Amino acid sequence: MSNSVLGLEGKVVVVTGASQGVGLGCARQFVNVGADVVITGRRAAPLEQAAAELRRSGREVVTVVGDAEDPADVAAVIEAARARFGHADVLVNNVGGRRGKPEGTILESGPDYWRGTIDRNLVSVLTCTQAFARFMIETKRPGVIINIASVGAYRASPRLVPYGASKAGLIQATGTLARELAPHGIRVCGVAPGMVDTDSLREWFDADGLAARGRKLPAGRIGVPDDIGRAVLMLASDLGSWIYGTTLIADGGELLGDVH
Numbered sequence: 343m344s345n346s347v348l349g350l351e352g353k354v355v356v357v358t359g360a361s362q363g364v365g366l367g368c369a370r371q372f373v374n375v376g377a378d379v380v381i382t383g384r385r386a387a388p389l390e391q392a393a394a395e396l397r398r399s400g401r402e403v404v405t406v407v408g409d410a411e412d413p414a415d416v417a418a419v420i421e422a423a424r425a426r427f428g429h430a431d432v433l434v435n436n437v438g439g440r441r442g443k444p445e446g447t448i449l450e451s452g453p454d455y456w457r458g459t460i461d462r463n464l465v466s467v468l469t470c471t472q473a474f475a476r477f478m479i480e481t482k483r484p485g486v487i488i489n490i491a492s493v494g495a496y497r498a499s500p501r502l503v504p505y506g507a508s509k510a511g512l513i514q515a516t517g518t519l520a521r522e523l524a525p526h527g528i529r530v531c532g533v534a535p536g537m538v539d540t541d542s543l544r545e546w547f548d549a550d551g552l553a554a555r556g557r558k559l560p561a562g563r564i565g566v567p568d569d570i571g572r573a574v575l576m577l578a579s580d581l582g583s584w585i586y587g588t589t590l591i592a593d594g595g596e597l598l599g600d601v602h
């Protein structure tokens with residue numbers, strides 16, 4: 343398939359939390375089809391390492407060290423995009439996950455853990471979405487915003503109440519944001535990944551455990567970050583131009599159930 347079908351050549355794509363894992367998989371897919379990227383993360387060294395890899399594509403890669411939960415840092419991302427490109431076409435709200443170690447069930451966990459995780463998965467996405475939507479409207483360009491949710495939104499996973507609840511909230515918010523922002527030429531969608539081999543998943547499984555789990559999935563393997571990158575790319579591209587508010591499940595069939 344020619345990259346021109348996607349309509350992403352020369353587009354400016356911002357990916358939060360892209361020094362590794364799902365975010366880097368997304369950024370990699372975008373530069374490979376001719377987009378320029380702005381990538382963020384809190385630690386400078388891994389972010390620069392990711393940028394060095396992405397620059398081998400020949401595309402522009404701007405790095406911004408900052409916390410997607412901090413409105414001042416989000417403003418700095420916008421200023422970096424403005425300074426280098428003058429605008430942004432796509433925002434991928436990838437930052438999410440737990441804040442802190444899982445504290446246990448509802449009987450064992452506390453409000454700081456609940457609030458921290460809800461802030462990371464929902465408040466930070468709303469903060470980034472508001473800031474970038476205003477920037478897109480100000481620069482009079484149509485835009486696309488993709489939110490990274492999780493299949494954890496659809497399942498009851500003990501000890502992960504705030505994670506599952508906030509990702510479920512994000513899926514709901516994606517639809518509402520799509521309605522609110524469509525009149526401004528901004529399309530909002532989401533991707534709900536299943537198990538993807540990243541550092542955060544490796545906190546739960548070792549290599550053998552992941553391989554064994556993967557063999558039970560309809561896809562026969564667990565995901566890699568580029569699997570999610572391809573789903574995000576499709577929704578953000580012209581191929582997704584009539585898709586509004588939908589969160590696409592990309593999980594190798596995990597939610598369908600094991601094959602054996």
Ligand SMILES: NC(=O)c1ccc[n+]([C@@H]2O[C@H](COP(=O)([O-])OP(=O)(O)OC[C@H]3O[C@@H](n4cnc5c(N)ncnc54)[C@H](OP(=O)(O)O)[C@@H]3O)[C@@H](O)[C@H]2O)c1
Binds near residue numbers: 358386410439491493
């Ligand atoms: N892996 C899975 O199986 C899976 C499944 C479903 C959904 N997801 C979702 O996919 C997304 C990415 O997960 P992942 O597994 O790729 O995580 P990961 O491997 O831990 O990578 C997280 C990335 O985000 C950056 N980051 C984290 N918090 C940040 C913040 N507050 N501000 C800016 N950057 C931040 C990290 O860099 P710094 O630490 O330097 O900031 C890193 O680059 C999350 O929304 C997660 O819920 C993952």
